[in-house]
Amino acid sequence: MTNKIKIDPERTLGQIDRNIFGGFAEHLGRCIYGGLYEPDSPHADQNGLRTDVIQALKRLQMPVIRYPGGNFVSGYRWQDGVGPREERPARIDLAWHTIDTNHFGTNEFIQFCRALGTEPYIVVNCGDGDMREARDWVEYCNGTQSTALANLRRQHGFEEPHQVKYWGIGNEVDGPWQIGYKRPEEYARAFTEFAKVMKWVDPEIKILASASSSWKDTVERAQLLLEQAGELIDYMAIHWYVNNRDNDFAKFMTLSEFIEDRLSAYEGLIRALRYEGKLQRPIPIAVDEWNVWYRAYNDQQLEEHYNLEDALVIGMHFNAFIRHAHSVKMANIAQIVNVIAPIFTRPDGLFLQTIFYPFELYSQTCGDTALDVLWDSDTFSGGDYQAMRLLDVSATLDSRTNQLTVYVVNRSQDQALETDISLTEGQFGKGVQAMTVNGPDIKAHNSFETPDNVGTRTESFQAKGSSFTYTFEPHSVTALVFSAS
Numbered sequence: 001m002t003n004k005i006k007i008d009p010e011r012t013l014g015q016i017d018r019n020i021f022g023g024f025a026e027h028l029g030r031c032i033y034g035g036l037y038e039p040d041s042p043h044a045d046q047n048g049l050r051t052d053v054i055q056a057l058k059r060l061q062m063p064v065i066r067y068p069g070g071n072f073v074s075g076y077r078w079q080d081g082v083g084p085r086e087e088r089p090a091r092i093d094l095a096w097h098t099i100d101t102n103h104f105g106t107n108e109f110i111q112f113c114r115a116l117g118t119e120p121y122i123v124v125n126c127g128d129g130d131m132r133e134a135r136d137w138v139e140y141c142n143g144t145q146s147t148a149l150a151n152l153r154r155q156h157g158f159e160e161p162h163q164v165k166y167w168g169i170g171n172e173v174d175g176p177w178q179i180g181y182k183r184p185e186e187y188a189r190a191f192t193e194f195a196k197v198m199k200w201v202d203p204e205i206k207i208l209a210s211a212s213s214s215w216k217d218t219v220e221r222a223q224l225l226l227e228q229a230g231e232l233i234d235y236m237a238i239h240w241y242v243n244n245r246d247n248d249f250a251k252f253m254t255l256s257e258f259i260e261d262r263l264s265a266y267e268g269l270i271r272a273l274r275y276e277g278k279l280q281r282p283i284p285i286a287v288d289e290w291n292v293w294y295r296a297y298n299d300q301q302l303e304e305h306y307n308l309e310d311a312l313v314i315g316m317h318f319n320a321f322i323r324h325a326h327s328v329k330m331a332n333i334a335q336i337v338n339v340i341a342p343i344f345t346r347p348d349g350l351f352l353q354t355i356f357y358p359f360e361l362y363s364q365t366c367g368d369t370a371l372d373v374l375w376d377s378d379t380f381s382g383g384d385y386q387a388m389r390l391l392d393v394s395a396t397l398d399s400r401t402n403q404l405t406v407y408v409v410n411r412s413q414d415q416a417l418e419t420d421i422s423l424t425e426g427q428f429g430k431g432v433q434a435m436t437v438n439g440p441d442i443k444a445h446n447s448f449e450t451p452d453n454v455g456t457r458t459e460s461f462q463a464k465g466s467s468f469t470y471t472f473e474p475h476s477v478t479a480l481v482f483s484a485s
């Protein structure tokens with residue numbers, strides 16, 4: 001088998017929305033308290049925000065961050081988290097069975113977003129909360145007139161509206177673990193009424209509907225929601241987490257099929273409803289929680305320690321999001337600090353987990369247009385799948401600079417794969433930059449003691465003519481960046 005990747009810059013798949021590089025921060029474990037916000041840390045700024053965390057997050061160039069949950073939001077009262085800190089009530093959090101001081105709330109989150117340079121995406125409580133609380137939250141954040149809630153925000157020190165554009169209604173309402181679980185019809189009805197009044201308060205906002213957390217009857221549930229509430233839905237939000245519970249590397253590497261199946265199923269559903277005239281416009285997909293998660297649950301406050309094989313799975317996710325760029329318009333890795341996250345802190349410092357590096361690689365090099373790249377390679381079998389290509393590939397074009405980037409995950413544990421990279425038209429102009437995320441073995445991980453076991457290496461070389469050969473290292477994620485003339 002000749003391993004090959006052929007690039008035709010004219011075969012495009014769609015515009016890439018940078019919001020696929022989104023994040024998620026929940027009041028859970030040490031994500032907010034001890035992660036983003038830690039007034040006693042030597043790294044805290046005047047608002048108690050961790051400057052070292054913000055610096056690390058800046059490298060990920062996240063355009064949007066979802067907040068405040070997650071399961072947490074289904075029992076959250078936003079009013080508890082605004083105003084003078086000493087007057088804020090501590091509340092029991094029934095989602096994670098802990099107590100929240102409410103020292104961090106809406107305005108602190110906005111301050112964090114502004115310091116990072118990211119858009120806030122707020123989820124309203126559709127668990128035990130009502131539509132009044134939801135519309136009031138929109139008014140508090142975005143109100144421009146002299147109304148009680150806009151004035152309350154001003155009184156709290158925020159004269160200008162926060163202009164929060166993205167709003168979600170409810171979290172994983174299809175799961176029995178959720179405070180205020182809802183049957184499909186109940187959620188479709190609640191969503192409609194919440195969305196209606198929220199948009200009446202601010203017609204500029206974009207609303208995400210909680211379609212499925214992959215619990216059960218996921219497609220049927222989403223169908224009912226789209227049929228009954230489609231007109232008000234700006235994004236259909238779905239969640240998933242993947243794992244390597246069987247400790248079976250080959251099976252873990254076949255997860256690209258799981259991701260393809262999920263995205264294709266929802267794309268197919270939307271097309272079918274459009275075809276039947278039940279949807280007036282295509283609704284984009286937001287995968288607003290995704291990640292590897294299986295080792296650390298409540299007892300460990302979800303503090304997963306990631307290894308290299310997990311980083312490969314992050315690469316496969318971005319390849320899929322790029323290949324489905326025409327439909328996936330937002331994705332939020334869950335989460336951003338400490339809790340199933342790329343960044344891990346203690347009061348005096350942090351280290352970057354393995355999954356940080358592929359995220360950074362894609363986010364920093366991704367173009368604005370997805371390309372329909374042709375590739376083939378040696379194969380492997382794992383789980384229920386046979387003859388899967390060892391290379392998992394996507395490619396993008398930056399239409400402003402003509403820069404091309406090819407992303408390749410080599411899923412072989414021990415084979416370096418020599419590969420022909422060719423252009424169907426044109427010539428490789430200048431040099432090629434190869435950035436590779438790798439480490440000594442698939443179980444390699446980073447820690448405070450060994451922060452650089454897994455990281456990114458960069459090399460440059462010349463490529464002339466219409467093809468060159470590149471050898472992808474075993475268990476690696478590589479971005480080849482070049483321009484064509």
Ligand code: AHR
Pocket residue numbers: 026069070071072171172289334335
């Ligand atoms: O991200 C951790 C949890 O996973 C979220 O709170 C919930 O939405 C999901 O089940």
